[in-house]
Amino acid sequence: MTLSHGVDVRVGPGGHSGADASVVTLNGESVAVDAVAGVRDALGASDAAVTVETTLPLGAGFGVSGAVALGTAYGINAVYDRHRGENDLVSIAHCAEVTARTGLGDVVAQARGGLPIRLEPGGPDHGRLDGIPAAPRVEYVTFGSVSTEAVLSGDTTRLTAAGGRALADLRDAPTPSRLVELSRRFAREADLLTDRVADVIESVRDAGGDAAMAMLGDTAFAFGSGLSDAGYDPEVCAVHPGGATLRAAEHAESTPPDVE
Amino acid sequence: MTLSHGVDVRVGPGGHSGADASVVTLNGESVAVDAVAGVRDALGASDAAVTVETTLPLGAGFGVSGAVALGTAYGINAVYDRHRGENDLVSIAHCAEVTARTGLGDVVAQARGGLPIRLEPGGPDHGRLDGIPAAPRVEYVTFGSVSTEAVLSGDTTRLTAAGGRALADLRDAPTPSRLVELSRRFAREADLLTDRVADVIESVRDAGGDAAMAMLGDTAFAFGSGLSDAGYDPEVCAVHPGGATLRAAEHAESTPPDVE
Structure with missing residues (x-):
């Protein structure tokens, strides 16, 4: 996003x-x-x-x-x-x-x-795009870094398989709530979830909302007021349409x- | 635009x-x-x-x-x-x-x-796009309607040929000034130019600027201050990036x- x-x-x-x-x-x-x-x-x-x-x-x-x-x-x-x-x-x-x-x-x-x-995949001459037609409010909390290079240099088989499943399911129903749900599932299946982000997600779901992890960082995000409702003091912005x-x-x- | x-x-x-x-x-x-x-x-x-x-x-x-x-x-x-x-x-x-x-x-x-x-041509599943990386100020004056349906229902051979030439030349140098120049040439070659828009374009060029015709309408536009510099009182807006x-x-x- x-x-x-x-x-x-x-x-x-x-x-x-x-x-x-x-x-x-x-x-x-x-x-x-x-x-x-x-x-x-x-x-x-x-x-x-x-x-x-x-x-x-x-x-x-x-x-x-x-x-x-x-x-x-x-x-x-x-x-x-x-x-x-x-x-x-x-x-x-x-x-x-x-x-x-x-x-x-x-x-x-x-x-x-x-x-x-x-x-x-690929640059604009190759990779086709679609988009979710929505511009929700975004909340996030960040705890620090995860090395993208370390992840991309490792074995990405499991990550690729989990990504393929999530992409297929998102295309069936391209909505913001589905994006969060599938992102959460992807991070778990690809074994990328940090302990702190896992804690945040659990708290947000206990409060009736949903949250997921930013790829790749020790960062949790939610749409609407998911993090505030669970008692966090998140940064707040919006999806940028342009x-x-x-x-x-x-x-x-x-x-x-x-x-x- | x-x-x-x-x-x-x-x-x-x-x-x-x-x-x-x-x-x-x-x-x-x-x-x-x-x-x-x-x-x-x-x-x-x-x-x-x-x-x-x-x-x-x-x-x-x-x-x-x-x-x-x-x-x-x-x-x-x-x-x-x-x-x-x-x-x-x-x-x-x-x-x-x-x-x-x-x-x-x-x-x-x-x-x-x-x-x-x-x-x-075509919808998002077919027609590839590129873009001119710029967001100039836009000026326009409008005098009225041209029927898009009448033009599209007529013989479009000349229009298609002129369009192909303009597109090829724009891809060589995708800049706002080139877009105006080629749009002006296209309207003339495709025989779409109205008398009032032709007058505006002439005045703007006499004042050292450049202008072209909106497709399809009795409307002239320029980037920057082309129309004001030539003494017109145009509507002013911007290119919308999103x-x-x-x-x-x-x-x-x-x-x-x-x-x-």
Whole structure:
């Protein structure tokens, strides 16, 4: 799902030393986001300065690395006049993220917005999408990180089988409540559930609601007021209907016409 | 292109007599929107009351009929618990619009948002899309209607050839300025340009800008400040990045959980 608590990426024309192409400024600090190196490289902009602001934690299942890669692709295209189409930019960010092993399907979903359903794997030239037609309120609590790379580098047979079952069942009834139910089942069947998320889910279900785990992070989420009703003090946002969007630069007069 | 000056569609559970399945209430008046009949029928909700509010004129090239059909499909799905996915709903509205001969590609573009590029014809299960990664300010002036049905019912050979050339050239450089240039060329080559729109385009180009014609309506548009710079007093809005979005009902407590 794409969240209104998103990631703002600003690209400047030059200013990055290029010594490490994965480095961005995230909430004022220099950090490495591996997928960014692939994007800078694919668009020939190793000197592009990338500044990221977000309230979401890295590595906690929110797809921040994918969002940074996607925002970098859109930003470089605009600032460096690369004249690429949206599919090209999404493909570049998707491939960079998959190569970095920090995510598999985040970028394509983030580009679409809403509650996407990935019918097939792959970038926008391959993988067909559908979506759940709803925009519910979202609550979440996060306890920390799970390494996506460690999971994707391990034996994913069980995970793939559980994912196939969940996807087939979701397509039969694509609603938000079914999404939570199937996500909860998937995390259990794929043996990904952390103890803390399992506790939250149990409490929410005892209170008459339902909750599931963010993939992949030590994070629980619910639609509506599932977490508050169970006594938690969650972060609250909404499903973002549009996904990745290009904003006008603050100093419009200094931007080329195509970026206005 | 999808505009922030959009169309709000509200669906009520029952209240429509069903005598004429195309009738909706548009800005307080009963009007027939042919595509709506197909949507009510496909989703088995002949009694669904459909109320539409918009500042955009019908028949002037803004795709209002397609937007009403699409909004009706999303609304019926939510209110009548039809549990359809987004692709199904878009397909239903698209087919209803094509059957009514009031538009060919509006609905699929409206569902995506932004500045979509239709790479292939057809609904979401067939036609691939790309998009121009930009969200420019939009200006428009409208003088009245052109009958989409009359154009689509006539000889479309010339129109199809001009469209193919414009699409190929746009894919080479998918930018807003190129979109306006190619739209202008398309309207001329396809012999669709009205005298009033031709006058506007000439004035805007004399003032150093560029403008084109809305398909199909007696309407001229420009990005940025093209029309104001030429002395017109245009309507002003923006490209809507998200396209069709489902809103929470005002009385959330009376809606089923999936619609919240």
